[in-house]
Each structure stands twice: as C-alpha cells, then as structure tokens.
Amino acid sequence: xxxxxxxxxxxxxxxxxxxxxxxxGGEKGYGIDLGVVAPIAKDIAKAAAVxxxxxxxxxxxxxxxxxxxxxxxxxxxxxxxxxxLATVMNALALKTAIEREGQSARxxxxxxxxxxxxxxxxxxxxxxxxxxxxxxxxxxxxxPFFTTDTAxxxxxxxxxxxALLKATQVDGVYSADPETTPNATRYDRLTxxxxxxxxxxxxxxxxIALARDNRIPIIVFxxxxxxxxxxVLQGRGSSTVIxxxxxx
Ligand code: UDP
Numbered sequence: 001x002x003x004x005x006x007x008x009x010x011x012x013x014x015x016x017x018x019x020x021x022x023x024x025g026g027e028k029g030y031g032i033d034l035g036v037v038a039p040i041a042k043d044i045a046k047a048a049a050v051x052x053x054x055x056x057x058x059x060x061x062x063x064x065x066x067x068x069x070x071x072x073x074x075x076x077x078x079x080x081x082x083x084x085l086a087t088v089m090n091a092l093a094l095k096t097a098i099e100r101e102g103q104s105a106r107x108x109x110x111x112x113x114x115x116x117x118x119x120x121x122x123x124x125x126x127x128x129x130x131x132x133x134x135x136x137x138x139x140x141x142x143x144p145f146f147t148t149d150t151a152x153x154x155x156x157x158x159x160x161x162x163a164l165l166k167a168t169q170v171d172g173v174y175s176a177d178p179e180t181t182p183n184a185t186r187y188d189r190l191t192x193x194x195x196x197x198x199x200x201x202x203x204x205x206x207x208i209a210l211a212r213d214n215r216i217p218i219i220v221f222x223x224x225x226x227x228x229x230x231x232v233l234q235g236r237g238s239s240t241v242i243x244x245x246x247x248x
Contacts, residue, residue: 011235012162014053014129017044018152018203019167021062021090023223030062032093041097043229044134048103052233053129055159056136057152058094060086066144080144084111087148091138092117098134105134110142110151122158129159149203153210164216165232166203167223172240173202190242192218202242217243 023040026033048054066080091107098105106128107117117138118124128135140151156164173195176184192212195202202208202220211218221232221239231237 010050010052010233012052012233014055014159014161015163015165015233016055016057016152016156016159016161017165017167017229018057018149019059019223020148021059021086023062023167023169024058024090024093025062032062032090034093034097037093037097038100039226040223041094042101043223043226044094045098045101045103046227047229047233048132048134050230050233053132054134055125055129055155055161056091056094056134057140057148057155058087058090058136058138059148060084060090060140062086063089077144080146081111084140084142084144087140088113088116088138091136095134095136098136103134104132105136107136107138110137110139125155125159135159147204147207149207150210153203153207153214153216156216157210157214161216164211164218165229166218166220167229168202168220169222169224171222171225171228171238172220173200173242186238187240190240191245192242195242208242211242212244215244217241 022029024032024037026036060083063086064083066083069079070076088109095105095107108120108125109117110120112119125135137155140148170178172186174184174186178184192208195208219239219241222228228237232239
C-alpha cells in the first residue's frame with residue numbers, strides 16, 4: 001500500500017467519488033478503455049497517498065443501462081440487474097488499475113458474488129477505509145429502479161463522508177453547455193434547492209435529496225484534468241460546490 005507522502009492540508013479527509021461508466025469508455029463512450037482508466041486510477045492513488053480516505057462508486061452506462069433496455073421491451077427489473085452487474089466489471093477494472101499504481105483497493109458489491117469480490121458489509125467497508133485501502137462500491141444499491149448516483153449518496157452517508165465528489169468531463173456546473181456555448185459561466189456555488197428547482201441534472205433527484213438530508217456537500221469537478229482530485233480535496237482547483245446556502 002502506498003504510504004502517505006506528505007501531510008497535505010486536506011479540507012476533506014473522507015470522500016466518496018462518483019464517476020459514470022462513460023468516463024471509462026474513452027472516445028467511444030462504451031466498453032472499458034484501459035488507457036483512460038489508468039490516469040484516473042493514478043489520480044485516485046495520488047489522492048489516497050496524501051492521506052485521504054477514498055470511496056468510489058462507478059456507474060455502468062458504458063456497458064449497459066437498464067432503462068434503455070426496458071424501453072426496448074425488456075423487463076425493467078431484469079435489465080436493471082444487468083446494469084448493476086456492469087458496474088462490477090468497471091469496479092474490478094478500477095481496482096486493478098489503482099493497485100497497479102501501488103495503492104491497495106477493495107471491491108465490495110451490493111450484489112454478493114463472493115468468488116469475484118467481497119459482499120458489501122458496512123463495518124467491513126469502514127474497516128478497509130481506516131486501514132488506508134481505497135474502497136470501490138460495486139453493484140449500485142443492489143436494487144432495481146435506482147441509479148448509481150443514488151448509490152453514491154447512500155454510501156457517502158453510510159461511510160460518514162465529508163463530501164460527495166461528482167466526477168464529470170467539465171470542471172463544474174455551467175449556465176449552459178460549455179462545449180457549445182463559449183460564454184457559458186461556471187457556478188462556484190449552488191444550493192441543493194437550486195439544483196432541484198432548476199432541474200440541473202447533475203445527479204438524479206433522489207441522490208441530491210439524500211445528500212441534502214445528510215448535509216453532504218456535492219462537489220462537481222473534472223476527472224479529465226490530471227491532479228484535479230487532489231486539488232479538490234484541499235479545497236482548491238475549479239469546481240462547483242452544491243451545499244446549503246450557509247455551508248460548504
Ligand atoms: N442500477 C440499478 N440500481 C442501482 C444502480 C444501478 O438498477 O442501484 C442499474 C440501472 O439499470 C442503471 C445501470 O445499473 O441504468 C447503470 O448505472 P447508471 O445508469 O447509474 O450508470 P452511469 O450512468 O453512472 O454510468
């Protein structure tokens with residue numbers, strides 16, 4: 001396991017990082033591009049090495065989305081279980097890449113599959129975090145009709161995380177799509193209410209409400225720019241913080 005390098009001043013010591021499956025799909029946006037996974041894993045390992053306790057939830061949209069399959073006629077619950085299984089593949093790819101960077105990691109699945117990874121047991125996950133392992137939560141919530149965004153907010157609350165870091169392709173929430181609107185501006189701060197009322201679609205509504213009810217700030221940052229995770233953990237870099245009006 002990589003030992004803490006330097007006592008960096010961390011604003012957030014224990015965090016949960018949520019990334020969509022598409023982040024692992026690279027240019028194609030589907031499947032797992034190991035060339036894309038490697039730099040992400042490097043950033044995570046670096047952040048863990050400065051003493052942060054890191055949980056990860058990864059989606060499965062690069063492999064399978066239940067809702068889309070159900071729109072094509074498949075039973076929704078079965079399709080959702082397939083989506084949850086897709087997240088396990090992503091979790092295993094991330095764990096392997098993180099360990100390649102010298103940082104230990106554990107995968108815990110909400111759908112037990114003991115020959116592949118550990119089942120999700122809250123105490124076990126807390127124990128792994130305290131021992132310095134990165135903990136990757138696979139299998140979403142383990143229930144159909146949910147998303148991995150909700151799984152991320154749920155696990156962040158269960159693990160007592162100080163922030164939920166939503167990894168995206170851009171460095172925060174913008175007034176319009178920055179790809180197509182060059183003068184779009186990035187919000188430094190938003191409230192949970194702003195996000196829900198304006199339907200900003202950063203994460204699904206259930207995830208935002210769960211974070212709000214447990215007073216967990218959501219920080220939207222770019223996974224594309226190398227080193228941004230470590231900066232966010234120090235309360236630096238560019239991002240959008242979603243919190244109560246008076247907190248952050
Ligand atoms: N899923 C589910 N329950 C959960 C989490 C995920 O049923 O608690 C299924 C659902 O079908 C979803 C798929 O897994 O479409 C992949 O997750 P998600 O869409 O959240 O992945 P992302 O968009 O973040 O890649």
